[in-house]
Amino acid sequence: MLSAVKFMPLVGLAVLLAGCVTEPKGRELLEEAPVLTPASPTALDLENLLPPKRKLDVAVYQFQDLTGKNEPNDNVAVFSRAVTQGASGFVIDALQRAGHGRWFTVDERNGLSDLLNERQLVKVTRAEFEGENARPLPPIRFAGLLIEGGIIGFDGNVITGGVGANFLNIGGDVQYRQDTVTVAMRVVSVQTGEVLTSITTTKTVYSIGLRANVYKFVSIDKLLQAEAGVTRTEPTQLAVRQAIDLAVYATVMQGAQKGIWNFADQKGGRALLQSYLSKESVTATPLPAAKKSEG
Structure with missing residues (x-):
């Protein structure tokens, strides 16, 4: 017969399993509800940008x-x-x-063929049922600026290493790895084809593993062995998103520095730009006179 001390853990395990079986409408073990992606500090800076003097079509x-x-x-x-x-x-x-949607009007181009097909379907349907009195569709918006670029680099295992220790059969170790993602973004004028701004950003992706273990003889012929560990890897897609957020933020700042576009609040925009330049360790130079926007 099992003693009370040995029997209680078995009872607890049985109750846990029974709870999982008898509640089919509940969540599975370790299942989590979906959540909105938390904003990074760079994303918050991007969203809190001061409004522009004129909204840009891109x-x-x-x-x-x-x-x-x-x-x-x-x-x-x-x-x-x-x-x-x-x-x-x-x-x-x-x-x-x-800037909470106040900086750019984004025109659909990624699915342009789908858009054109749908517009053609609307035209044909209207012509069939309305004849010569068919209402024409409004023209598609055109952009003054193109956003070009891509993910230009992924370097794995830039740094790898670890450290461990063991004393009296009790020990642990840490292993880590560093990868980097590089994003390039440029703004091109549709009218002239000139590259107006060009930005490159890099985001580091860390992976770390922790492990601890114990080995101890509890009697002459019985060995106690216990191990525990956890591994955490930063999602690569979130690193790409943060690099792109920074690229857009830096694009706005570089364009303002060159006078391609301006902040509605000139004084506040100048202070924000100087703060950005100081953080980036760039020598702040007097801002040139504003010129006509391409947007």
Whole structure:
């Protein structure tokens, strides 16, 4: 017969399993509800930008993965891409969040063929049912500026290392790895083809593993062994998003520095720009006179 001390853990385990089985409408073990992606400090700076003097029409055709890198794995060959293939969505989202949506009007170009097909369907349907009195569609918005670029670098295992110790059969170790993601973004004038601004940002991706273990003889022929550990890897797609957020923020600042566009509040914008330049360790120079915007 089992003693009370040995029997109680078994009862607790049985109750836990019974609870999981008898509550099918509840969440699965370790399941979490979906949440909105928390904003990074860079994302907050982007959203809190002072409004511009004039809102800019921009278009994003493609923002591709130009690295050609597969997901890093030291043990087996993996053919999944190292970075997201949907960076265009991050760029559009960042542009629309700039200054709470007051900086850019983003014109749809990523799905332009779908848009044109739908407009043609509307025209044909209206002509069929309304004849010569069919209402024409308004013209598609055109952009004065193009947002070009892509994810140009993914360097895996930039730094790897670890440390461990063991004393009286009690020990632990830490292993870590550092990867980097690099994003390039430029603004091109549609009228002249001139590259107005060019920005490159880099985000570090950290992975860390912690492990602890105990080995102890509790009797001559019985060994107690206990291990515990945890591994945490920063999601690569979130690193890409933060790099793109910073690229959009830096693009706004670089354009303001060159006088391509201006803040509605000139004094506040100048103070914000000087603060940005000081954080980036760039020598602040007198701002040039504002010139006509391309947007």
